[in-house]
Amino acid sequence: RKVMLVATARRYTMEQIEAARKKLRSLPVKEARKTRGEVAEFLVNDIKKAMRQGYTLRDIRDLLADVGVSVPLARLEGLFEKAPKPELVTDGEGSGKDTDLPGDAGEMGKQESPDEE
Template structure:
C-alpha cells in the first residue's frame, strides 16, 4: 500500500506565495461573448440599414470572426425576450386602480 506524501509548512507557504503572486491571466473573449458584448452596437447598425451579413463582414475586417449563425442565434434569443419587455412597459403605463367609490369617497360602496 502506498504511503501518503507529507509536505512541510515551508513548502505549503512557498506554494501559497507563488499562487498569490500570480498576475491576472487574460483569456480574451469567445465568439459568442464578443457578439453579446457588441449586441447594442450591432442593433444600432441594423437600425441604420446594415444586415447581419454586412456586420459579420465588418467584424471580420477587424479580425473578429463571428459566424452568421451565431449572430442570428443571438438575435433570435433577443427577439424572444422583447415581448416580455413590452409587456412590462405596458404595465408601467397602466394607471393605478381607482380608489374610493364613484363619489370619490373612501370606504366601502355601502357606506360602512
C-alpha cells in the first residue's frame, strides 16, 4: 500500500502578517562597511576633484589615512591605470594640458563648476 501525501499550502493570519510587517519596518539600518576597493570607487569623483586642485595620489592617500580610511597607493593608482597619471602630465611631459583625467575630456574650461553631490 502506498500512501499519497498531499502538500497543503501554509496559511497565515492577518495578525501574523501585520506582526511581520511591523518587525520589518522597525529594523534599524545595518551599518554598511566598504572594502578598500569599494571606498576608492565610491570616492573616485572626490579624488578627481582633489587632483584637479593640485593634490597627488600620495597626498590623497595620506588625507584618507588621517580620517582612518586606509587605501593603498596602488589601489588609488588603479583607478586611473587606463589614463596617464596626472602627476606625470603636470610636470611638462605629455599633451601640454594641465591635467587629463578620465571622464574629463573637453571639460577643462568647466573647472569652476563644483562636482559636489
